[in-house]
Amino acid sequence: MPELPEVETVRRTLLPVVLHKPITAVSVFTHRIVQNRPLEQFQELLVGRSFTDLIRRGKYLIFSVEGGLELIAHLRMTGRLIYYSSPDLPLAKHTSAVFSFGEGGELRFEDVRKFGTLDLVPQGEYQSVKGLYTLGVEPLSDEFSLGFFQELLLGRKTKIKALLLDQTKIAGLGNIYADESLFQAGIHPERSAHSLTAEEVQRLHAAIKEVLELAIAHQGTTFRDYRTGYGREGSFQNQLRIYGKKGADCPRCGVQLEYRKVAGRTSHFCPACQREQP
DNA sequence: AAAACCGCCTGTCGGC
DNA sequence: TGCCGACAGGCGGTTT
Numbered sequence: 001m002p003e004l005p006e007v008e009t010v011r012r013t014l015l016p017v018v019l020h021k022p023i024t025a026v027s028v029f030t031h032r033i034v035q036n037r038p039l040e041q042f043q044e045l046l047v048g049r050s051f052t053d054l055i056r057r058g059k060y061l062i063f064s065v066e067g068g069l070e071l072i073a074h075l076r077m078t079g080r081l082i083y084y085s086s087p088d089l090p091l092a093k094h095t096s097a098v099f100s101f102g103e104g105g106e107l108r109f110e111d112v113r114k115f116g117t118l119d120l121v122p123q124g125e126y127q128s129v130k131g132l133y134t135l136g137v138e139p140l141s142d143e144f145s146l147g148f149f150q151e152l153l154l155g156r157k158t159k160i161k162a163l164l165l166d167q168t169k170i171a172g173l174g175n176i177y178a179d180e181s182l183f184q185a186g187i188h189p190e191r192s193a194h195s196l197t198a199e200e201v202q203r204l205h206a207a208i209k210e211v212l213e214l215a216i217a218h219q220g221t222t223f224r225d226y227r228t229g230y231g232r233e234g235s236f237q238n239q240l241r242i243y244g245k246k247g248a249d250c251p252r253c254g255v256q257l258e259y260r261k262v263a264g265r266t267s268h269f270c271p272a273c274q275r276e277q278p
Numbered sequence: 279a280a281a282a283c284c285g286c287c288t289g290t291c292g293g294c
Numbered sequence: 295t296g297c298c299g300a301c302a303g304g305c306g307g308t309t310t
Contacts, residue, residue, distance in 0.1 A: 001302085001303040002304090076303090076304050076305070077302070077303060078302090094287095112287080113286080113287045113288055115287070117305095130305095130306075156280095159280095162281085167305080177303095223303070224303090263281080
C-alpha cells in the first residue's frame with residue numbers, strides 16, 4: 001500500500017506529536033509483527049524511553065530511541081501508524097501494536113493484512129532488516145541525479161517497470177508511482193531499461209521526481225487503507241492519470257487505456273502515448 | 279542477473 | 295442472494 005509519498009506523509013504528520021514523550025507501555029497484539037527479538041525484550045527496551053527523531057528511508061520509517069536504538073517500521077500493504085491524543089477511542093479491529101505515552105496520547109499500528117513489521121536495532125545496524133540494509137538511493141535526494149539514473153539503466157535488459165520497482169536500486173517507488181511516472185514520461189512499462197533514448201531517460205528521471213513531490217504535496221494516495229499519521233486520507237487519488245483507470249480514456253490523447261501484468265504487477269499504460277516499440 | 283513462482287493475511291469485487 | 299475465485303498498493307525466499 002504505502003509508497004514513498006505516503007510514508008513521507010506519515011513521517012511529517014507524526015513528527016510533531018510523538019517525539020520526546022516517554023513510552024509508558026508497549027502492547028503487541030500481533031506477535032509476528034516484532035521481527036528480530038523476543039517480544040518481552042522489545043517491550044523492556046522501549047518502556048521508559050522516548051523517540052527523539054523520525055526519518056524515512058524508502059518505505060521504511062525509522063524512529064530514533066533514547067539509548068542508541070532505532071525502531072524500524074514498515075507498513076507493507078495495509079499498515080497504518082496513527083497518533084491518537086486520547087487512549088479512550090476503542091482500538092480498531094486490526095490493531096497490531098500500541099505505544100502509549102501516558103497523558104501524551106498513543107501511537108497505534110493498525111494493519112488489516114498483518115504484513116507490517118517492527119524491528120528494534122542498535123542505531124545504524126540494519127543487517128537484520130534486509131530490505132533496509134540493501135536499499136537503493138532516495139529518488140528525491142541529490143544522489144539520484146540524471147547521471148546516476150543513466151548509469152543505472154546502462155546495459156540492463158530488464159523491463160523498465162521492474163527496475164523502477166526494485167528497491168535495491170531506487171528506494172520508495174511502488175506500483176502506483178511507477179505507472180504514473182512512466183505515463184508522464186511516455187514510456188511503455190515493458191521497454192527494456194537499456195533501450196531508452198537519452199531523451200527518454202531524462203524525461204523519466206524528471207517524471208519520477210515530479211510525481212513523487214506532487215503526491216507528497218497531496219498527502220499521498222488513499223484507495224482504501226492508507227491514512228496519514230493524523231488518521232486522515234490523502235488526496236492524490238484525485239490526481240492520478242493512469243493508475244487504476246483501466247477502460248478509461250487517456251487524459252492526454254483520448255485513446256482507451258490498457259493494462260497487463262508486468263513483472264508480476266498490474267500495469268496501466270496508454271498504448272498510443274507509451275509505445276511498446278519506440 | 280532476472281523472471282517466475284509461492285507465502286504471508288484479510289477484505290472486496292465480479293462472475294456465475 | 296450466495297458462493298468462489300481472483301485480486302489488492304509489498305517484500306522475502308526459492309527455483310529456474
